[in-house]
Amino acid sequence: MAAAQPMASGPKGHWFWGSFTDFRQRRLAFLRELVSYGGTVGLRFGPFPVYMANSPEAIHQVLVTDASKYLKSVVTRRTLKSTLGNGLFINDGESWKRQRRLAQPAFHTKRISSYADVMVQSAEQMANTWQSGVPVAMHHAMPQLTMDIITRTMFGGSLSADFSDIGDSISRLLEIIMARFDRLYMIPEWIPTRENVELKGIVARLDSLIQGFIEERRASGEDRGDLLAMLLLAQDEDGSGGMSDAQVRDECMTIFGAGHETTANALAWTWYALSQYPDIEAKLHHELDTVLAGRAPTLADLPHLKYTEMVLKEAMRMYPPAWGTTRDALEDVMLEGVPVKKGQTVFVNIYGVHMNPQYFPNPDTFDPERFSPENEKSIPKYAYLPFGGGPRVCIGNAFAMMEAKLIVATLAQRFSLRVAPGQQVVPETVFTLRTKYGLSMIPQARATVAASAPAVADPAL
Numbered sequence: 001m002a003a004a005q006p007m008a009s010g011p012k013g014h015w016f017w018g019s020f021t022d023f024r025q026r027r028l029a030f031l032r033e034l035v036s037y038g039g040t041v042g043l044r045f046g047p048f049p050v051y052m053a054n055s056p057e058a059i060h061q062v063l064v065t066d067a068s069k070y071l072k073s074v075v076t077r078r079t080l081k082s083t084l085g086n087g088l089f090i091n092d093g094e095s096w097k098r099q100r101r102l103a104q105p106a107f108h109t110k111r112i113s114s115y116a117d118v119m120v121q122s123a124e125q126m127a128n129t130w131q132s133g134v135p136v137a138m139h140h141a142m143p144q145l146t147m148d149i150i151t152r153t154m155f156g157g158s159l160s161a162d163f164s165d166i167g168d169s170i171s172r173l174l175e176i177i178m179a180r181f182d183r184l185y186m187i188p189e190w191i192p193t194r195e196n197v198e199l200k201g202i203v204a205r206l207d208s209l210i211q212g213f214i215e216e217r218r219a220s221g222e223d224r225g226d227l228l229a230m231l232l233l234a235q236d237e238d239g240s241g242g243m244s245d246a247q248v249r250d251e252c253m254t255i256f257g258a259g260h261e262t263t264a265n266a267l268a269w270t271w272y273a274l275s276q277y278p279d280i281e282a283k284l285h286h287e288l289d290t291v292l293a294g295r296a297p298t299l300a301d302l303p304h305l306k307y308t309e310m311v312l313k314e315a316m317r318m319y320p321p322a323w324g325t326t327r328d329a330l331e332d333v334m335l336e337g338v339p340v341k342k343g344q345t346v347f348v349n350i351y352g353v354h355m356n357p358q359y360f361p362n363p364d365t366f367d368p369e370r371f372s373p374e375n376e377k378s379i380p381k382y383a384y385l386p387f388g389g390g391p392r393v394c395i396g397n398a399f400a401m402m403e404a405k406l407i408v409a410t411l412a413q414r415f416s417l418r419v420a421p422g423q424q425v426v427p428e429t430v431f432t433l434r435t436k437y438g439l440s441m442i443p444q445a446r447a448t449v450a451a452s453a454p455a456v457a458d459p460a461l
């Protein structure tokens with residue numbers, strides 16, 4: 001008699017919906033609970049089986065060891081296809097490999113270093129509009145800032161640059177996409193619902209805008225130093241040429257979609273966490289006052305802003321903008337001894353592993369010391385993965401960290417922020433982890449502190 005197949009048993013859930021209601025209605029608590037059921041846990045979302053990869057080992061297997069046995073999930077592709085086309089985020093197989101190879105140089109540290117000034121300028125412009133005591137809607141301000149930066153780094157060299165429509169269009173697009181992710185069944189896009197018609201209109205507007213930028217650049221043939229230039233100039237080593245206009249367009253849309261809201265949320269949560277832990281904020285201010293002494297940060301300061309980086313890493317542990325990701329099995333696979341059939345979905349539980357006390361004691365405490373150079377070494381691989389992992393790790397990882405560090409350094413040097421009275425701060429997970437009721441905060445200028453900063457390093461930092 002054949003041995004019984006090992007089962008991955010999770011909570012039973014609702015008789016019809018299975019765990020889909022838990023996943024939808026109390027997502028973060030549920031993702032944390034799942035960890036106690038094991039490294040790999042089987043669930044049911046309505047009629048669909050879903051496997052949760054909860055442990056660093058299971059996550060490593062899905063994203064790294066067995067990466068070639070999985071595709072981006074059907075849900076992800078179906079929801080994003082009409083917007084991102086064949087862009088890196090949803091592309092797969094040989095086509096993804098070639099696009100990743102072509103796009104990679106655009107994100108090399110050397111190339112993105114030239115964007116540091118734009119990042120600081122944008123942050124300074126925003127800081128100049130803030131006034132002590134006047135509330136700022138951080139849930140709007142941070143996306144506005146990261147959108148400004150990604151637009152300027154992507155198309156900054158364009159002569160006919162009119163960026164005014166891009167920000168609003170992308171923001172609305174993301175809202176529609178987010179609403180779609182949260183449905184078990186998708187309304188086909190050919191049905192002219194209000195949402196579908198609006199989506200098509202926005203995509204068409206953005207397409208024509210981007211196409212205009214591409215045509216202008218193709219005609220001039222110049223490298224104007226921005227991301228668009230890198231995408232247009234990229235050539236395959238085997239001499240098979242570069243990207244078609246359609247591929248460049250898809251990558252532009254993907255970079256907008258993947259690289260704006262994520263960083264904005266990481267920043268919003270960082271400001272919130274700092275407001276709750278004044279001692280940590282004071283230590284951050286001390287580093288900024290010591291390293292910068294009142295001047296604007298530059299690329300050269302980044303290696304010295306160690307505590308700033310620790311603060312950001314800890315904020316992304318507690319509030320990972322990408323709280324999970326999904327894959328569909330391309331063939332039958334064994335995940336930690338659990339059989340996953342071809343076509344079935346595996347969910348990588350990033351939030352669950354980040355909040356697992358086994359790896360992060362007192363996980364609800366905001367403690368940047370977890371990421372001090374000594375302590376960071378003891379975090380098991382794949383217990384912390386805000387940027388994912390394996391071959392599909394975030395291509396904008398270094399861009400995002402540089403941007404977030406420069407923004408925090410610029411703004412925290414000048415202001416201290418506190419949550420506005422009456423503001424409820426509740427996390428909400430849709431596409432990224434955001435604040436459900438927004439995040440209104442009150443800035444207080446720190447002008448005198450910066451001016452009188454002593455130029456000595458604190459050995460504790």
Ligand code: HEM
Pocket residue numbers: 088089090100254255258259260262263266320321322325326385386387388389391392393394395396397399400
């Ligand atoms: C804090 C900010 C960010 C976070 C937390 C983040 C997170 C992630 C994660 C988790 C993935 C992998 C998804 C998966 O495995 O399914 C990913 C992929 C990706 N990210 Fe980011 N990201 C951030 C910023 C950025 C930025 C700034 C850019 C571009 C400028 C970017 C572009 C991309 C792209 C193109 C992919 C797809 C890569 C591929 O599949 O080859 N991201 N990101």
